[in-house]
Amino acid sequence: MAELTYREAVSAAIAQEMRRDERVVFLGEDIAKAGGVFKATVGLWEEFGDLRVRDTPISEQAILGAAMGAAMTGLRPIAEIMFSDFLAVCWDIVCNQIAKSRYMTGGQVDMPLVIRTANGGGSRFGAQHSQSVENWAMMIPGIKVVAPSTPADVKGLLAAAIRDPDPVIFFEQKSLYATKGEVPDGEHLDEIGKAKVVREGGDVTILALALMVPRALEAAERLQAETGISATVVDVRSLVPLDTQTILSEVKKTGRVVTVEENPRLCGWGAEISSIIAEECFYDLDMPIVRITTPHIPLSSADELEDAMIPSVDRIFETIRQEVD
Amino acid sequence: MAKNTVTKKKIVATKARLNDDIGEKKRLTMFRLQLEVRHIEQRAHDLFFQNLIKGTSHLALGQEAIASGFGAALRPDDYTFCTYRGHAHTLVRGASMTGLLGELMGKECGMLKGKGGSMHLTDVEKGAMGSYAIIGAHLPIAAGAAWQAQYNKTEQVAVCFFGDGTTNIGAFHEALNFAVIWKLPVVFVCENNLYMEYTPIGDVTAVEHPAADRASAYGLPSIIVDGNDADAVYRIAVTAFDKARAGGGPSLVEAKTYRHSGHSRADPGSYRPDGELEEWLKKDPIPMYRQRLLDYGIKEEVVIGIEEAVLQAVDEATEAAKASPTPPLEYAYTDVWADGGSSWRN
Numbered sequence: 001m002a003e004l005t006y007r008e009a010v011s012a013a014i015a016q017e018m019r020r021d022e023r024v025v026f027l028g029e030d031i032a033k034a035g036g037v038f039k040a041t042v043g044l045w046e047e048f049g050d051l052r053v054r055d056t057p058i059s060e061q062a063i064l065g066a067a068m069g070a071a072m073t074g075l076r077p078i079a080e081i082m083f084s085d086f087l088a089v090c091w092d093i094v095c096n097q098i099a100k101s102r103y104m105t106g107g108q109v110d111m112p113l114v115i116r117t118a119n120g121g122g123s124r125f126g127a128q129h130s131q132s133v134e135n136w137a138m139m140i141p142g143i144k145v146v147a148p149s150t151p152a153d154v155k156g157l158l159a160a161a162i163r164d165p166d167p168v169i170f171f172e173q174k175s176l177y178a179t180k181g182e183v184p185d186g187e188h189l190d191e192i193g194k195a196k197v198v199r200e201g202g203d204v205t206i207l208a209l210a211l212m213v214p215r216a217l218e219a220a221e222r223l224q225a226e227t228g229i230s231a232t233v234v235d236v237r238s239l240v241p242l243d244t245q246t247i248l249s250e251v252k253k254t255g256r257v258v259t260v261e262e263n264p265r266l267c268g269w270g271a272e273i274s275s276i277i278a279e280e281c282f283y284d285l286d287m288p289i290v291r292i293t294t295p296h297i298p299l300s301s302a303d304e305l306e307d308a309m310i311p312s313v314d315r316i317f318e319t320i321r322q323e324v325d
Numbered sequence: 326m327a328k329n330t331v332t333k334k335k336i337v338a339t340k341a342r343l344n345d346d347i348g349e350k351k352r353l354t355m356f357r358l359q360l361e362v363r364h365i366e367q368r369a370h371d372l373f374f375q376n377l378i379k380g381t382s383h384l385a386l387g388q389e390a391i392a393s394g395f396g397a398a399l400r401p402d403d404y405t406f407c408t409y410r411g412h413a414h415t416l417v418r419g420a421s422m423t424g425l426l427g428e429l430m431g432k433e434c435g436m437l438k439g440k441g442g443s444m445h446l447t448d449v450e451k452g453a454m455g456s457y458a459i460i461g462a463h464l465p466i467a468a469g470a471a472w473q474a475q476y477n478k479t480e481q482v483a484v485c486f487f488g489d490g491t492t493n494i495g496a497f498h499e500a501l502n503f504a505v506i507w508k509l510p511v512v513f514v515c516e517n518n519l520y521m522e523y524t525p526i527g528d529v530t531a532v533e534h535p536a537a538d539r540a541s542a543y544g545l546p547s548i549i550v551d552g553n554d555a556d557a558v559y560r561i562a563v564t565a566f567d568k569a570r571a572g573g574g575p576s577l578v579e580a581k582t583y584r585h586s587g588h589s590r591a592d593p594g595s596y597r598p599d600g601e602l603e604e605w606l607k608k609d610p611i612p613m614y615r616q617r618l619l620d621y622g623i624k625e626e627v628v629i630g631i632e633e634a635v636l637q638a639v640d641e642a643t644e645a646a647k648a649s650p651t652p653p654l655e656y657a658y659t660d661v662w663a664d665g666g667s668s669w670r671n
Contacts, residue, residue: 025476051476057506059499062465066503069469069483072454073404075476077454077469092496096459097466105447105455106438141669142661165663193671244670276670 002185007079007177009151010040010116013158014078016187018048021076024162027054027063028080028116037082038118038177060090064115068098071167072111078162084119084133084171089212097143098167114161115169119147120211120262121310122175127298132262134209135269137169144235145190145239147171151181153237153255157189164192173210193241198248201230204256204324207247207273209236212311216247219316222242226317229324239269248281255286258320260311266298290323292316342621347556347562349579349623351397355555356618357631358393359611362413364639367420369412369429369443373590374486377647378429383410387553387585391516392417392611394558395484398566402529404454404474404483409444411456414486420448427649434649438656448618454483461496463487468504470513471575482569483511484562490521492535501543501577510569513577514563516552518584523596536579545577553610586624591606592647 004012018024026044028036032055035042045053056063060081067079087094094115101109121130137145144166148154154172161168198213199220208216213235220231226281234250236243251257257277259270274289292311300306343349366384373382385392388410394564396417407414416425420436421512428435429443436448444458451627457463467485474481491497492515504511515536519526532538537547550561554557559581565576587594594602618628 025472054507057499058503059465059503061461061496061498062503065465065496065500066469066472067463069406069454069466069468069471070473070476072449072466073473074469075473092459092462093465097457097462100456102663103660104437104441104445105449105660106436106440106656107665108437108447108449109455110663112663141667242670250333324504 001182004151004155004178004183005177006151006154006172006179006181007038007040009154010172011042011044011184013049013155013162014044014185016051016155017159017162018044021075023074023079023118025052025054025070025075026078027056027067029056029058029063030083031055031080033141036080036183038174040172040177041080049137060086061093062100064090064093067113067115068093068111071111072101072109076162078114078116081115081117082179083129084117085128085131087117087133087136093180094137094143095140099140103142110165111167112165113167114158115167116158117169118174119171121174121213121299121306124301124303124306126301130299132294134171134239135263135267137273138269138272139267142167143240144168144192145171146237147173147210147239148237149176149210149235150175151179152183152188153190155183157192157237158289159189160192163189168192171210175211193238193243194236195237195243195246197232197246198235199233200233201232201254203230204252204258204320205232205234205250205254206258206260206316207236207270208260208321209239209269210262212262215311215313216260216316218313219320222313222317223320227321229320231320242273245277248277251277252281252284255284256324257285258290258292260316261291261293262310263293265293268293270274287323290319292319335615347559351559352556352618353623353627353631355393355397355559356614356628357635358396358417359389359614360632360635361416361422361639362389362392363611364635365412365416365425368426368639368643370586372426372430372643379431380442381408381589381591382429383589384586385410385413385584387605387609388516388518389413389580390555390614391514391552391558391580391582393487394555395514395562399452399484399557400481402452402479404452404470405486406454406463406470407486408463408488409456409458410488411446412443415446415448415453415456418448418451418453420446420451420453420640423645424448425645426642430646431651432649433652434646435652439652440656440660449626457656458529460491461494464491464496466505468500468509468511471504471509472507474510475507480570481510482566484514485511486514486516486564489519489535489594490519490635491515491516491528492539493530501539504575505543505545506656508572508574508620512565512569513575514580515577516582517579518582520584520588522588522590534579536577540577544575545575548576550578550580552582553608553613555610556615595615
């Protein structure tokens with residue numbers, strides 16, 4: 001096991017896949033010579049060269065369009081959209097083209113591509129560079145949606161996304177880039193569509209994603225220490241496909257469920273999961289489903305304002321302490 | 326006396342022309358392709374009014390020479406991308422007429438299993454990589470296919486057909502710049518039929534020639550071709566393809582043409598000034614091309630043979646499509662994912 005940062009795991013995954021498959025190519029703004037604005041792609045251009053790691057203009061429609069055309073004709077492109085907020089300027093290519101082409105052509109078109117993007121808040125970037133938009137992608141039939149919380153998952157799930165025959169949007173939480181974790185040595189490949197139980201407890205099940213996973217874990221430790229409440233924490237990892245088996249089974253074990261989402265309140269991913277839980281295991285529940293979310297507002301840039309909006313360890317702790325009492 | 330001189334000149338020209346860079350075989354192909362498009366479009370129009378085709382449809386009546394000229398110049402493994410006005414471009418790649426009409430009619434035999442319709446015709450086996458119904462989207466997508474060709478050194482080209490209205494959307498400009506800086510083997514073909522849907526293109530565009538006048542912004546030569554002359558289109562296509570295959574990068578071609586019908590099924594085209602359609606009907610590409618074949622010495626019986634064969638093929642395809650059942654409901658739940666299914670959970 002080696003300790004890598006979340007950002008190092010990104011380049012490690014891409015390098016691993018580029019070494020084994022000549023069809024894998026990578027494009028985006030500042031990703032090659034500059035190594036990415038978040039330094040998550042350092043070293044790739046040096047190893048794989050101009051033909052496979054290519055800087056692009058600030059043209060998100062061209063980036064994703066080119067990735068799509070290349071995927072349709074036999075390559076396996078990885079496209080970076082620097083901030084997930086920028087998906088809004090190329091959303092046609094995502095939701096009308098990439099997501100639907102296989103379906104609309106009766107299965108004629110292949111679409112093996114990955115869109116990597118820096119998602120989420122906590123970096124004081126303001127409302128246009130801090131959004132958590134994984135729920136946008138989740139709403140569109142035809143796109144797989146992955147959001148890892150640890151360096152090991154970044155490497156294993158990004159490798160799986162690159163090998164996946166379907167389009168995957170890979171949401172990297174930008175506040176996690178500097179975090180460290182153990183990553184298995186050698187080739188590391190995980191499976192998309194599997195949630196992971198990262199803490200076991202008997203009283204309440206917390207469902208979390210990306211940055212919310214370490215916060216949920218910290219809140220769970222404090223709950224245990226300060227109140228005796230014992231929480232299971234499930235890292236959902238993949239919104240599409242959704243591992244409803246693990247989610248429902250972990251909810252049934254405790255009879256209490258709390259979702260922790262960075263999305264603004266309306267139509268955050270927790271709403272969909274809550275609806276599935278309510279429909280499919282209502283009679284196993286001992287309390288109403290609780291959603292902890294960012295309020296339905298754009299994010300601010302000031303430290304105090306941003307921190308007060310995104311679910312914090314304190315808020316998760318307090319909410320669960322009151323609800324589970 | 327004067328008349329004889331003209332005739333004499335014509336005979337001389339005939340031999341020279343038939344053995345020119347295009348030749349008899351390609352010309353007969355282009356004549357056939359134009360006729361196939363013409364008859365398929367007319368048939369689609371008729372089937373709409375019999376209520377056998379639903380939804381919408383955007384016909385290329387009058388614009389046949391562009392798809393046919395490019396189609397005749399393409400290699401079978403080249404890629405084409407077109408718009409919702411894409412029956413023509415799909416057909417010239419050799420797509421099945423039954424599959425095409427069946428798709429328009431929502432039948433099981435449809436080339437997209439009834440899941441796409443008129444605006445999304447695609448035949449990947451033939452290199453017809455899709456019809457795109459959101460303006461501009463397919464320009465960068467075509468550039469991506471060209472990237473594959475460049476990366477794998479296949480010498481394939483990607484051709485992207487679009488209308489004059491597309492030149493005013495952002496994706497057009499992104500794709501042009503991108504294709505030039507990456508020197509991609511892609512040929513962008515603007516079919517300027519003078520109208521952006523219901524509005525004259527000149528009323529909404531800063532320059533006179535919506536594509537050609539923008540070419541210089543991307544370091545490309547300004548190319549305008551008579552889009553109603555299949556020979557002229559073919560020659561432009563060959564030049565652009567040679568450049569692309571040799572690593573010379575993209576081209577942008579503006580082909581001037583006119584659509585004989587309205588924008589879509591719902592549009593009678595009443596915004597057009599009196600006499601404009603009549604003027605353009607005099608330049609209808611198909612009678613013009615037929616006359617050229619005869620002038621060049623091709624026997625009329627050969628021409629008539631092609632005309633009859635095309636009409637018969639369209640009739641047979643119509644009957645086959647009509648006879649096909651509607652798609653089974655299960656089809657709605659297939660092809661979301663590569664595994665053939667649509668499941669989003671376990």
